[in-house]
Amino acid sequence: MKSTITSFVMCLLLCVSSTVFAQLNTPRGSQMASVMQRVGTTDITITYSRPSVNDREVWGKLVPYGMNNLGFGTAETSPWRAGANENTTITFTHDAKVEGKDIAAGTYGLHINVKDENNATIILSKDKDAWGSYFYDPANDALRADVKLEDINHTELLTYDFAEVTANSATAALKWEKKAIPFKIEVDVAEIVMDDIRAQFKGQKGFTRQNWEQAANFALNNGGDLDEALSWVNAALEGQFFSQKTFNGLAIKAQILQKKGDMEGFRKTMDEAVTMANPNQINRIGYAMIAAKDFDRAIKYLSMNVESDPKNANWHDSLGEAYKAKGENKTAIKHFKKSLALDPPANVKANSEKNLKELGAM
Structure with missing residues (x-):
C-alpha cells in the first residue's frame, strides 16, 4: 500500500509541476x-x-x-x-x-x-x-x-x-x-521581374503565347533589354508550337522596333498589325502613327474606319486630327464638322469643337 501511495504522490507532483510551469496565452501590454x-x-x-x-x-x-x-x-x-x-x-x-x-x-x-x-x-x-x-x-x-x-x-x-x-x-x-x-x-523592380520571367520560362509558363507577349511588353515599358524583348515577342508570333500571329503581338513588336530605332521595321509591322485590328485598335495605331509623324499612314489607317462606318462621329474626329497634323487643314475641318453633324458623345464633341476653334473654323 505504501508503494502505491508513494507512486500516486509522485504522479500528482509531476502533474502539479507541469501545471505550474505551463505557459498561458494572455494579452500583452505591448x-x-x-x-x-x-x-x-x-x-x-x-x-x-x-x-x-x-x-x-x-x-x-x-x-x-x-x-x-x-x-x-x-x-x-x-x-x-x-x-x-x-x-x-x-x-x-x-x-x-x-x-x-x-x-x-x-x-x-x-x-x-x-x-x-x-x-x-x-x-x-x-x-x-x-x-x-x-x-x-x-x-x-x-x-x-x-x-x-x-x-x-x-x-x-x-x-x-x-x-x-x-x-x-x-x-x-x-x-x-x-x-x-x-x-x-x-x-530594382525591372531586374527582379525580368529574372523571374526568365526562370518561369523554363517551366510550364513558357508554353503559353500570351506569357511571351506579356514578358516582351513588360521589358519594352520598363527599361528591359530590347533585343531580349524582341526575341520574346518573336517567339510568341512564330516558330514555336504555341506561336500565333495576333494584333497584340504585332503591336508590341512594332513598338519594340520603334524604340530600337528600326522605323522601317516599325512601319512594316504596323501595316501587318492593322490587317488584324478591330476598329478601336485601328484608331489607336492611327494615333500612334500621328505621334511617329507618319501622317500618311495615320490617314490611311484612320480612313479604314471612316469607310467601314461613315456615320461614326469618333472616326471622323480622329481622321480630322490626322489631316490637321499633316497640315491639310481644309480636309481636317471637313471631318471635324462631319463629326459634329453626327451627334457625337460629349468628349468627341468637345475635341472636334476645340480643333475647329484652333483652325479658325468656329
Missing part, C-alpha cells in the same frame, strides 16, 4: 503587429510590438539616446530594439537597398541607435531571433544607415507605416510620441 508593403513584386514586412506613450517622456528617457548597457544579456552596449518585447524584424523577399545601401533578401533584426533628437542610425542585424537588443553584436550587422528624425503629431501607439510608395520604392517610418524615423527602401 501587442504584436505587422505591416507589409509590396513594391513591384517584392514584399517588405515589418513585425514588431507596440508600446504606448502612456504619459511618459519617450525620446532621451524611455528610449535613451546613444548605445547603452541594458544590464542584461551579452551585449556591452546596445541600440534600441525599435519596438517592445522580441526583436523587431524586417523581411525582404528580394534584394533591396535601404537608404541607398544594398541588403540581401531575408529577415533581419531591426534596431535603431537614436543618437539625439534629430539623428539616428538604422541597424539591420543578421541575428533576427534574439530577444530585443540584449544580445546585440555589431559583428552581425548587415547594414547601417544614418537617417534624420522628423517632428509629427502625437502618436500614442508605436506605429510603423509606409507613407510614401512609388513604382520602385517605399519609405517606411517608425512613428511614436511626436517623432518619426523614416528610412527609404528601393527595389
Whole structure:
C-alpha cells in the first residue's frame, strides 16, 4: 500500500509541476503587429510590438539616446530594439537597398541607435531571433544607415507605416510620441521581374503565347533589354508550337522596333498589325502613327474606319486630327464638322469643337 501511495504522490507532483510551469496565452501590454508593403513584386514586412506613450517622456528617457548597457544579456552596449518585447524584424523577399545601401533578401533584426533628437542610425542585424537588443553584436550587422528624425503629431501607439510608395520604392517610418524615423527602401523592380520571367520560362509558363507577349511588353515599358524583348515577342508570333500571329503581338513588336530605332521595321509591322485590328485598335495605331509623324499612314489607317462606318462621329474626329497634323487643314475641318453633324458623345464633341476653334473654323 505504501508503494502505491508513494507512486500516486509522485504522479500528482509531476502533474502539479507541469501545471505550474505551463505557459498561458494572455494579452500583452505591448501587442504584436505587422505591416507589409509590396513594391513591384517584392514584399517588405515589418513585425514588431507596440508600446504606448502612456504619459511618459519617450525620446532621451524611455528610449535613451546613444548605445547603452541594458544590464542584461551579452551585449556591452546596445541600440534600441525599435519596438517592445522580441526583436523587431524586417523581411525582404528580394534584394533591396535601404537608404541607398544594398541588403540581401531575408529577415533581419531591426534596431535603431537614436543618437539625439534629430539623428539616428538604422541597424539591420543578421541575428533576427534574439530577444530585443540584449544580445546585440555589431559583428552581425548587415547594414547601417544614418537617417534624420522628423517632428509629427502625437502618436500614442508605436506605429510603423509606409507613407510614401512609388513604382520602385517605399519609405517606411517608425512613428511614436511626436517623432518619426523614416528610412527609404528601393527595389530594382525591372531586374527582379525580368529574372523571374526568365526562370518561369523554363517551366510550364513558357508554353503559353500570351506569357511571351506579356514578358516582351513588360521589358519594352520598363527599361528591359530590347533585343531580349524582341526575341520574346518573336517567339510568341512564330516558330514555336504555341506561336500565333495576333494584333497584340504585332503591336508590341512594332513598338519594340520603334524604340530600337528600326522605323522601317516599325512601319512594316504596323501595316501587318492593322490587317488584324478591330476598329478601336485601328484608331489607336492611327494615333500612334500621328505621334511617329507618319501622317500618311495615320490617314490611311484612320480612313479604314471612316469607310467601314461613315456615320461614326469618333472616326471622323480622329481622321480630322490626322489631316490637321499633316497640315491639310481644309480636309481636317471637313471631318471635324462631319463629326459634329453626327451627334457625337460629349468628349468627341468637345475635341472636334476645340480643333475647329484652333483652325479658325468656329
